[in-house]
Amino acid sequence: MENRAVVNRLIPFSNVDGPGNRFAIFFQQCNIQCIYCHNPETQSECKVCGKCVVNCPVKALTLVENKVVFDEKLCVECDTCIKNCVHQSSPRTHEYTVDELYTEIEGYKAFIRGITVSGGEPTLQAEFVTELFKKIKPLELTCFVDTNGFFDKDSNDMQKLIEVTDKFMVDIKAVDKIQELCGTNLKNNVDNLKYLLSLNKVYEVRTVIIEDYMDVENTLTTVASILKDYPNVNYKLITVHNSGLKDHQRELINDKIPTRERVEDLADMVRRIGVKKIEVI
Ligand code: SF4
Ligand code: SF4
Missing domain, CATH: 3.30.70.20 (Alpha-Beta Plaits)
Structure with missing residues (x-):
């Protein structure tokens, strides 16, 4: 049977998921659970509890x-x-084959610069995304992956995906306290970032800044020390915010939001380390 993937939503025109107008595909299912996740309903498969x-x-x-x-x-x-839904899922999903998604995208070809797969965590669907990207290539659209960075880069599926991906947008959530922030024992993803950088496959790195749940200075210094050697890669510093979050998340975050002044000071620190492209949000 043809491979199918569960998609949470499609956005035919996005200007926040990479360069230019992009067709964004949000896959269902993630391998981490960040306390500030704004789309927790994309984290899990539906358990069909009814x-x-x-x-x-x-x-x-x-x-x-x-x-x-x-x-x-x-x-x-x-x-x-x-x-x-207590299972971090959503019933408002659709299953697609590669051919069905291709048909959706093809209709917008003249109006977009590329496609971006996001989630959830799209690398969990590495085999499916690889097939999709291969099919999209002849349309002369760029293919981007928006990832939390927690993947096994040496796996066969990931090697194939990396090969057909134009650029990755990589989150570095933190370099310490990852269990506390993201509820996972997965290994720190800085090695994956270094690997993708060495292949010239990184468009942007993002870190959400939240106090106490991460060692902010340590994380930003670690990432900046790497990115200083890649002047074309953007480092986006995002201030955590609590709008649109579920009540229990808001309670955890309310007193952990850094001030604008604090984030600007952190951006200056990153600049002094030598990062050329910085965006503060
Ligand atoms: S989406 Fe609906 S059926 Fe699926 S786990 Fe959530 S509440 Fe249950
Ligand atoms: S109307 Fe739509 S959003 Fe509201 S409960 Fe039903 S499926 Fe969900």
Whole structure:
């Protein structure tokens, strides 16, 4: 049977997921759980518990053959399903084959510079994304991967994906306290960043700045010391924010948000280490 992937949403025109106008594909499922995640409903596969089906006010969800089926035409986007899912999932997903996604993208070819896969964590679908990128290449669109950086670079699937990817946008969440911040025992991803840089495959690195859950100075100094040798790579410093988060997340974050002055001071520190392109958000 043809390979299928679960997609949380498609955004045909995005100008925040890499250079130019881009078709962004958000895959379902992640391998970490950051406390400040703004899309926690993309973290897990649906467990088919059925809770959202009975609570949907317009019956846009039905259980069919042990799957939740979503009817986009009926949905009024009240978000009741997402707010109440205790499994960090969403019933508002669609399964696509590579050919089906290609057809969606092809219609926008004249208006976009490329495509970006995001999530969730798109490297969990490395084999599928590799096939998609190979099919997209003849359209002369650039293919970007937006990743949290937690992947096994030596695996066969990742080697193939790296080969067909034009550029990666890599999060460095932290270089310490990763368990506390991201709920994972996965190895620090700085080695993956260095590897991708050595291949000239990095467009941008991002770090979300949150106090206490990470050693901010240590993380930024570590990344800056690497990026100073790559003047074309952008380092984006993002101030954590609590809008749109679930209540329990907001409680964890409220007193951990750095001031604008603090973030500007940190950007100056990164600049002094030698990073040329810095963006503060
Ligand atoms: S989306 Fe969440 S609430 Fe709905 S069936 Fe799946 S796991 Fe249950
Ligand atoms: S967002 Fe759509 S699918 Fe979810 S509960 Fe509301 S109407 Fe139903």
